[in-house]
Amino acid sequence: MTKKKQIILVRIMILAGILLIWxxxxxxxxxxxxxxxxxxxxxxxxxxxSLLKHTVASLFRVTCGFYLAFSTAxxxxxxxxxxxxxxxTINGLVQFLRPISPLAWIPLAITWFGIGEPxxxxxxxxxxxxxxxLPVIKAVQQIRPIYFQIAANLNFNLKDKLxxxxxxxxxxxIVTAIRVxxxxxxxxxxAAEMIAVKTGLGYLIIEARNTLRLDLVIAAMIVIGLIGLAxxxxxxxxxxxxxxxxxxxxx
Amino acid sequence: MPNKIEIRELGISFVERxxxxxxxxxxxxxQGEAHWVFQGLNxxxxxxxxxxxxxxxGSGKSTLLRVMAGFIAPTSGEILIMDKKVTAPRPDxxxxxxxxxxxPWLTVEENIGLGxxxxxxxxxxxxxxxxxxxxVELQGFGQLYPHELSGGMRQRxxxxxxxxxxxxxxxxxxxxxxxxxxxxxxxxxxxLNLHLYIRKTIILVTHDIxxxxxxxxxxxxxxxxxxxxxxxxxxxxxxxxxxxxxNLAQIRKEIYYHLGVHYAL
Numbered sequence: 001m002t003k004k005k006q007i008i009l010v011r012i013m014i015l016a017g018i019l020l021i022w023x024x025x026x027x028x029x030x031x032x033x034x035x036x037x038x039x040x041x042x043x044x045x046x047x048x049x050s051l052l053k054h055t056v057a058s059l060f061r062v063t064c065g066f067y068l069a070f071s072t073a074x075x076x077x078x079x080x081x082x083x084x085x086x087x088x089t090i091n092g093l094v095q096f097l098r099p100i101s102p103l104a105w106i107p108l109a110i111t112w113f114g115i116g117e118p119x120x121x122x123x124x125x126x127x128x129x130x131x132x133x134l135p136v137i138k139a140v141q142q143i144r145p146i147y148f149q150i151a152a153n154l155n156f157n158l159k160d161k162l163x164x165x166x167x168x169x170x171x172x173x174i175v176t177a178i179r180v181x182x183x184x185x186x187x188x189x190x191a192a193e194m195i196a197v198k199t200g201l202g203y204l205i206i207e208a209r210n211t212l213r214l215d216l217v218i219a220a221m222i223v224i225g226l227i228g229l230a231x232x233x234x235x236x237x238x239x240x241x242x243x244x245x246x247x248x249x250x251x
Numbered sequence: 252m253p254n255k256i257e258i259r260e261l262g263i264s265f266v267e268r269x270x271x272x273x274x275x276x277x278x279x280x281x282q283g284e285a286h287w288v289f290q291g292l293n294x295x296x297x298x299x300x301x302x303x304x305x306x307x308x309g310s311g312k313s314t315l316l317r318v319m320a321g322f323i324a325p326t327s328g329e330i331l332i333m334d335k336k337v338t339a340p341r342p343d344x345x346x347x348x349x350x351x352x353x354x355p356w357l358t359v360e361e362n363i364g365l366g367x368x369x370x371x372x373x374x375x376x377x378x379x380x381x382x383x384x385x386x387v388e389l390q391g392f393g394q395l396y397p398h399e400l401s402g403g404m405r406q407r408x409x410x411x412x413x414x415x416x417x418x419x420x421x422x423x424x425x426x427x428x429x430x431x432x433x434x435x436x437x438x439x440x441x442x443l444n445l446h447l448y449i450r451k452t453i454i455l456v457t458h459d460i461x462x463x464x465x466x467x468x469x470x471x472x473x474x475x476x477x478x479x480x481x482x483x484x485x486x487x488x489x490x491x492x493x494x495x496x497x498n499l500a501q502i503r504k505e506i507y508y509h510l511g512v513h514y515a516l
Binding site: 144146147149152153155164165168171 | 416
């Protein structure tokens with residue numbers, strides 16, 4: 001048996017073990033829905049289209065919030081990375097804001113943006129802003145000064161510097177930062193949807209709890225996990241494109 | 252217009268520790284202490300010459316080169332290149348680095364093409380790049396990334412990137428120091444041929460005395476800090492040169508003497 005097959009076999013065994021324990025616990029306590037029940041619930045949500053609707057709603061919010069964060073954090077990070085005085089000035093504020101959980105912003109988000117999409121998108125923005133900003137600043141600071149001397153020698157303007165030096169140099173770090181930021185966004189969106197909105201996987205969980213449908217709660221959790229996994233794989237794929245080839249093979 | 256580069260009463264001092272650390276010629280000194288690399292240095296270089304600057308480690312050879320290229324502003328005095336004061340780096344005075352001056356995320360072709368990026372005619376640009384790849388004997392290697400090349404090939408690619416700009420002056424900071432002995436000898440030969448071909452000013456910093464004797468039209472020897480002019484000689488001997496020839500052997504002896512090595516020969 002090949003190593004790969006062995007790993008797959010072990011994975012199947014672990015999954016079977018979990019299902020077995022779960023089934024055992026379910027039949028013993030009676031409060032926990034059994035795997036069959038959860039799969040049934042999941043199938044029901046798939047068939048009536050509600051699962052798709054909620055998933056799309058959640059992904060939409062993550063996309064909006066993440067793009068907002070991406071389009072502000074990357075330019076700001078490049079600016080601060082190239083401007084030591086500015087970075088020093090703002091660093092204290094950044095380090096102060098960074099450890100505040102995005103969830104702590106919920107009350108303010110609702111006060112400022114009311115009910116509906118805007119506060120949820122704002123929370124995603126807050127959650128993904130710092131994981132994008134800080135690695136970019138650091139990556140820009142670590143670009144070899146020699147490259148900027150070359151830029152001066154070859155008469156590069158700002159656009160040339162961005163295109164030929166800064167962006168390619170920090171691309172690997174940006175991809176890693178995207179991975180982290182997307183992960184955090186996906187964590188936060190579920191919490192954000194438990195307040196203020198009437199769609200999304202977070203709303204689905206709260207709604208299922210209110211109607212005492214624990215099977216649907218678990219079904220939604222499974223979907224959240226699977227989508228998180230898929231997002232991560234998607235970004236990992238980007239890491240392998242040709243743009244980053246030099247970095248991978250140079251190491 | 253005088254065809255020369257004039258260094259007038261040049262003084263360079265570093266105060267900040269950070270700036271000194273950038274230059275690996277200089278050992279770290281305590282912070283805040285002003286330290287003169289040069290004071291009142293006067294020098295004249297004829298354009299079109301291949302000039303070699305020699306000196307012990309820490310004599311400020313590389314610093315002098317960087318000041319001439321406009322990367323470091325002098326603390327006092329000035330440098331005039333054909334009557335124009337040097338104030339900032341310019342595309343007609345190109346600095347070639349010891350190693351690793353190629354952008355690792357661009358192919359050799361793309362690196363060389365950086366200097367002609369404004370040319371909109373793609374075909375003309377491709378031809379120009381192709382010509383310069385040929386000039387440094389790298390035809391067929393254009394699609395590779397720098398890390399896929401040997402040290403000597405990288406150095407040649409960097410030369411090609413500089414030459415495509417048709418610079419008036421090439422500044423080479425110990426260009427062959429990272430190469431093995433045989434490659435060094437070969438690169439010297441190529442540099443010499445290149446100089447005979449393009450007839451532009453090349454100013455090269457090295458600590459290899461034989462390299463200087465073999466290549467230079469003009470040798471400048473700097474003493475240690477604060478660096479002063481120790482020895483300044485124009486060489487007329489034709490190439491290829493036999494370093495054991497009476498005149499060159501005498502010059503070599505004198506250079507050794509000025510670098511503080513008295514019994515080496």
